[in-house]
Ligand SMILES: O=P(O)(O)OC[C@H](O)CO
């Protein structure tokens with residue numbers, strides 16, 4: 001673990017911890033802890049630590065108190081698919097805007113935030129109920145309405161920035177990787193038909209209509225199934241790092257006991273970042289060394 005600043009080092013063993021803010025914490029020593037007011041003012045008796053911020057990363061640790069300093073080494077990595085590996089969330093948005101326009105309504109980001117990452121039928125129920133169109137259009141009818149449009153868009157899916165570099169790197173270094181998506185098999189096949197090389201690097205893929213995935217994200221089902229299917233599984237969830245874009249997906253991974261790097265759409269409310277262990281603007285900003293994973297060799301980090 002790299003520490004950029006260590007100052008005011010005292011003479012005795014640290015016995016407590018104080019979280020000061022994102023990427024910052026202090027340790028205190030028993031011999032100096034005589035009162036709470038003293039510990040808050042006598043900075044010469046605290047060990048102060050600040051974690052480095054990547055020059056490429058303007059985001060912060062979402063919830064440092066959950067894991068800083070006690071993180072287990074990451075041995076396996078699980079990727080979400082829609083909006084994380086593939087730029088497919090825009091297709092769902094486009095189609096849902098078209099359907100809502102028929103009812104003179106607009107599709108807003110707070111609703112998008114609730115739907116993304118969910119299984120199709122679960123997202124459909126949220127959509128028709130929250131937009132107030134359920135008397136005119138049932139969740140099942142909504143899915144039928146959007147199906148043809150989605151099927152024409154999915155084959156044009158593009159990889160998100162940084163996917164190829166990170167997947168090839170982890171695979172080459174022998175880090176087992178997998179996909180855990182809410183997407184059903186028939187859609188997965190359309191979305192990935194131009195990306196066979198990338199998805200062939202995955203040890204396995206767990207889909208939303210897998211029999212072991214009883215409930216979609218934010219249930220941990222899909223991530224726990226992914227953990228079970230690695231070689232020699234189940235892998236301890238605390239050794240698994242998840243990459244997610246959706247609020248429900250971040251919660252699912254945390255519910256599974258895993259660490260999560262969130263790469264959110266910038267239009268999502270910032271409050272959704274609080275549950276993540278790290279928030280990045282792009283996979284291009286990911287530094288494997290911060291997670292005890294083999295470093296990239298092409299830029300030295
Ligand atoms: O983000 P994913 O890969 O879990 O996919 C979920 C839905 O298919 C789209 O929101």
Ligand SMILES: [Mg+2]
Pocket residue numbers: 080081082083084116117244245246249
């Ligand atoms: Mg996603």
